[in-house]
Amino acid sequence: MDQTSNAREELDRLGRSLRRQLVELISDLTLRVHLRRLSLDEPKAADPHEPLRHHYATGYQGNRPANVTAAETAARAISRLRAAGWEVTASQEDDDGILWTVLVAHRDGNSIRILTSDATPAVVFRGQTPALALHPPQPVQPPEPVRTPETLTPGYVLCYECDGLGRCPGCGGRGWVLREPHRRHRCAECGTRQVCPICQGHGELSVSSLSPYQRGYYPELDRP
Numbered sequence: 001m002d003q004t005s006n007a008r009e010e011l012d013r014l015g016r017s018l019r020r021q022l023v024e025l026i027s028d029l030t031l032r033v034h035l036r037r038l039s040l041d042e043p044k045a046a047d048p049h050e051p052l053r054h055h056y057a058t059g060y061q062g063n064r065p066a067n068v069t070a071a072e073t074a075a076r077a078i079s080r081l082r083a084a085g086w087e088v089t090a091s092q093e094d095d096d097g098i099l100w101t102v103l104v105a106h107r108d109g110n111s112i113r114i115l116t117s118d119a120t121p122a123v124v125f126r127g128q129t130p131a132l133a134l135h136p137p138q139p140v141q142p143p144e145p146v147r148t149p150e151t152l153t154p155g156y157v158l159c160y161e162c163d164g165l166g167r168c169p170g171c172g173g174r175g176w177v178l179r180e181p182h183r184r185h186r187c188a189e190c191g192t193r194q195v196c197p198i199c200q201g202h203g204e205l206s207v208s209s210l211s212p213y214q215r216g217y218y219p220e221l222d223r224p
């Protein structure tokens with residue numbers, strides 16, 4: 001099995017384990033559970049750094065029963081999580097006059113946050129897996145040119161900027177370039193349009209519409 005499918009399997013395993021724990025907590029702490037809201041469909045890109053890393057992230061909001069206080073809800077969540085091997089810390093956070101009890105739990109790189117408050121029956125759950133690199137960094141494939149000397153339209157010359165490539169020569173047609181530290185940046189030459197800014201992606205230029213400056217790239221045109 002290759003490295004890529006190993007990383008995906010590991011991420012899926014962490015995602016399933018996270019979901020199981022969230023389902024158990026939500027079922028235990030809230031009323032009228034709608035688990036379909038708890039989606040963990042496809043891993044999402046966690047940040048724009050190269051190589052891209054992916055994680056599962058999800059959220060859920062339910063209501064605690066009217067006869068259970070926020071403190072009781074938090075205490076019950078802490079004991080369930082600790083019994084299942086999670087490391088839990090609790091703190092108080094004031095958000096616009098609402099005092100929330102915030103639990104943060106970690107296990108195997110997964111994390112769960114639970115917010116509960118006496119100001120509202122709502123109990124908020126958030127969960128995410130660690131971010132894993134699913135694909136080894138791809139070597140950049142040199143793309144096939146759209147025009148070659150053999151496939152030029154009569155009356156046209158190969159674009160001097162991209163040499164027939166058609167794609168932006170600055171970024172290889174990706175629309176972004178890598179700069180330190182491994183971050184994607186908008187290509188300064190094409191501004192994410194991905195095509196060569198001189199020939200607009202055609203790979204060739206009409207001889208009759210070359211400017212005198214552009215004509216300077218083709219001395220053979222002015223040879224007698």
Ligand SMILES: [Zn+2]
Pocket residue numbers: 168169170171172173174175176187188189190191192194195
């Ligand atoms: Zn570009």
Ligand SMILES: [Zn+2]
Pocket residue numbers: 159160161162163164165166196197198199200201202203204
């Ligand atoms: Zn071009």
